[in-house]
Structure formats: C-alpha cells, structure tokens
Amino acid sequence: MKPASFKYACPTSVQEAVGLLQHFGDDAKVLAGGQSLVPMMNGRLAQPDVLIDINQIAELRVLEVNGGLRIGAGVRQRTALESPDVQRVVPVIAEALRHVGHVGIRARGTVGGSIAHADPAAELPTIMLALDATMTVTGAGGQRTVPAEEFFRGVFTTAVEYDELLTGVHVAVPGPASRSAFVEVSRRRGDFALVGAAVSLELIDGAARRVRIALSGVADRPVLAHRAQEFLEGRDPHDPVVREEAGRLAAADLDPASDIHAPGSYRKKVSAVLVKRALSNAVNGE
Structure with missing residues (x-):
C-alpha cells in the first residue's frame, strides 16, 4: 500500500x-529517519495531514561530550554506534545500538526517533532508562x-506534547x-526483542551501588526492577547467588502480556x- x-x-x-x-497540532507528524513512521503510513495505520521533515535541522545532529554525553535527536543510530565519543564515554549505548534492526535501518533511523516512538521492546528507551538519561524537549x-x-508513559506515548519536539538526550x-x-x-537478529535487559551500577570495594536495572518487552513501556535494585545495593554482584536472587526479584513483579510472538x-x-x-x-567485563 501507499500512504x-x-x-x-x-x-x-x-x-x-x-x-x-x-x-497544525495533532494533524502533523514529525519525520526523522522514517523507519517506524513510513511503514505505518504505507499501511494507513498513520495518516497525518502534514509531514514535518526535521532532517535539515543541523542543531539536531550534534553529538558531543560537554559535561556529559549529549546526543541530538537527529543523530543517526549508525553515527552514534560508530562514534568514538560514545564508545569511550558510554560504550553500553553502542552495545545496545548493535541490536537495533539491521545496517540499513541504523543508517537511516535516528536516536531521537526511536526514543520518541517509545516502542516497549525498543533498545534505546531501555538503555536510556537504565542510564538515568535526561531528555530535552523544546516547545514555544x-x-x-x-x-x-x-x-515514557505507555505504548508509543511519551511526555512530549503535540506542539513540542524531542531535541536531544543527555547522559552523565x-x-x-x-x-x-x-x-x-x-x-x-534484527527482530524486535522479546525481552531486553540493561544494567548500570557502580562497583565500590566489591559492592554494588547506584544500581539501575531496566527491562523491555515486559510492559507497556520500559520499566525499572525496583526490588532487584534495592536488593543489590551493598551486595557483591560477582556472587552467582546474589545474581540469581536479583534475577528472581526482577521478574517477580512482572505481568507481561502474551502475544503472537x-x-x-x-x-x-x-x-x-x-x-x-x-x-x-557488567561486573565481569564479558
């Protein structure tokens, strides 16, 4: 079909x-990489009256380390994956990006597009939740x-209002x-994940601190495993018994829906x- x-x-x-x-309000849709929107338009699942193409906005393509890692919403996923700054400062972002679709998809898809699309199974929303990232949203x-x-507020739903634009993400x-x-x-490989998990922590004197565990594909948005995080605080994550209990607690409160997958x-x-x-x-460098 055609749009x-x-x-x-x-x-x-x-x-x-x-x-x-x-x-234009709700009648408009933003086009970045088009890897989600265009197929939806072709299938008539999305029928915007106006398409606002943001690919010519240079400030959205900024990727820099300045008091933290700043990735503009228009940065291509492949650019972020191959960025020396990303690989040096927050390599787990590149690790997650390797799982996003295929080479052609990453070459067109944008970091901000995936985050704003807010698919519950997507890699970038999950890793940003685990890293406690901050989104920059711009309006009038x-x-x-x-x-x-x-x-992230639900399936394909975020805090961005109809008259606002996600312009970037900041990671400490x-x-x-x-x-x-x-x-x-x-x-x-390249399919949407059935389940994904992202972990971020500090290892101080053999004990876990500032633990964040995010899961995808198990709810209407990426979620934090709060009980597992609390359990791990102050414990040694090198211990297989500790990891086993953390995994059990992370899954205990989940009630994932069943689907065709x-x-x-x-x-x-x-x-x-x-x-x-x-x-x-994370702790063994594997």
Whole structure:
C-alpha cells in the first residue's frame, strides 16, 4: 500500500519546526529517519495531514561530550554506534545500538526517533532508562528536561506534547567505578526483542551501588526492577547467588502480556535470566 496524501514541510531550525507543530497540532507528524513512521503510513495505520521533515535541522545532529554525553535527536543510530565519543564515554549505548534492526535501518533511523516512538521492546528507551538519561524537549516556551523515568508513559506515548519536539538526550559521564551491560533475546537478529535487559551500577570495594536495572518487552513501556535494585545495593554482584536472587526479584513483579510472538510466562522467565546475564556481563567485563 501507499500512504494517504499529505502536505510536506521541511524546517531548517527547531523554532520553525515547533511553530509548524503549534500551527497544525495533532494533524502533523514529525519525520526523522522514517523507519517506524513510513511503514505505518504505507499501511494507513498513520495518516497525518502534514509531514514535518526535521532532517535539515543541523542543531539536531550534534553529538558531543560537554559535561556529559549529549546526543541530538537527529543523530543517526549508525553515527552514534560508530562514534568514538560514545564508545569511550558510554560504550553500553553502542552495545545496545548493535541490536537495533539491521545496517540499513541504523543508517537511516535516528536516536531521537526511536526514543520518541517509545516502542516497549525498543533498545534505546531501555538503555536510556537504565542510564538515568535526561531528555530535552523544546516547545514555544523554550526547553524543558524530562528524566527517562518520567518520559515514557505507555505504548508509543511519551511526555512530549503535540506542539513540542524531542531535541536531544543527555547522559552523565560514568565514573571509573561504573559498570553496565545490555542483553536481549529475539527470534532472529534484527527482530524486535522479546525481552531486553540493561544494567548500570557502580562497583565500590566489591559492592554494588547506584544500581539501575531496566527491562523491555515486559510492559507497556520500559520499566525499572525496583526490588532487584534495592536488593543489590551493598551486595557483591560477582556472587552467582546474589545474581540469581536479583534475577528472581526482577521478574517477580512482572505481568507481561502474551502475544503472537511469546506467552507472558515465557517473557517473565526470560527476564530473570537476562538480568542475571546482564549483571554478569557488567561486573565481569564479558
């Protein structure tokens, strides 16, 4: 199928894009990499009256380390994956990006597009939640920042209002004691994950501190495993028994839905395994 007819706008600044969003409201959709929106338009699942193409906005393509890692919403996923700054400062982001689709998808898809799309199984929302990243959202009143834990609100739903634009993401530079890892299970490489797990912690004198464990594919948004996080605080994650209990606690409160890809009981069981695996990878450098 082909998309329904639409009007097209190509702003060259964030302010111009925000102005267009204000003017057209819910009738407009933002086009970045198009890897999610275009297939939905072709299938008539999305029928915007106006398409606002943000690919000519240079400020959205900034990727820099300046008091933290800042990734503009328009940065291509492949650019972030191959960035020396990302690999040096927060390599777990590159680790997660390797699981996103295939080479062609990463070459067009953007970091901000995946985050704003908010698919519950997507890698980037999950890793940003684990890293306690901050999203920058711009509207007519200026910029505001939203913590990842408040940004994702449901299936394909975020804190971005109809007249606002996600313009970037900021991740604090991890200290020397930081450890992190990302793992997922999918039917085939490049498929959306059935379940994913991201772990971030500090390892101080053999004990875990500032633990964050995020899971994807188990709810209507990426979620934190609060009980597992609390259990791990002050304990040695090198201990297999500790990791086993953390995995059990992470899965205990989950109630994943069943679908054509996997039953909820399977997702719940896999969640425990992936949390253990991610912890092992993080602290053992695997």
